[in-house]
Amino acid sequence: MAEDINEGKQRTLTATFSKKDGSPGTVEGKPVWALSDAALATLVAADDGMSAKVQHNGAVGPVDWTMTADGDLGIGVFPIVKTDTLNMLAPFGAEGGTVTVGPEEPIV
Secondary structure, eight states, X not given: OOEEEOTTXXXXXXXXXXXXXXXXXXXXXXXXXXXXXXXXXXXXXXXXXXXXXXXXOSOOEXXXXXXXXXXXXXXXXXXXXEEEEEEEOOOOSOSOOOOOOOOOOOOO
């Protein structure tokens, strides 16, 4: 399900892995994170690759993120790929306000 990010904000994506039986699993090497459009957002992966921050760049639109990891702890590769969409929302100059009615005055 797509989540939203407002201008000047970021979200942290965190990877967790599990075995078929639901118990915690491990991957070989660091997960690799990517974005579909660097003009919309910046991705900053943690040193261990287990999380990444997606920061709104000020542009508006959807950006897809992808995380790829190797679930095979041996010589081969068993790719684990997760992806979803983040919506970079438009900035708002104001979200509300009031209107004041002045006193009655003559028409000049």
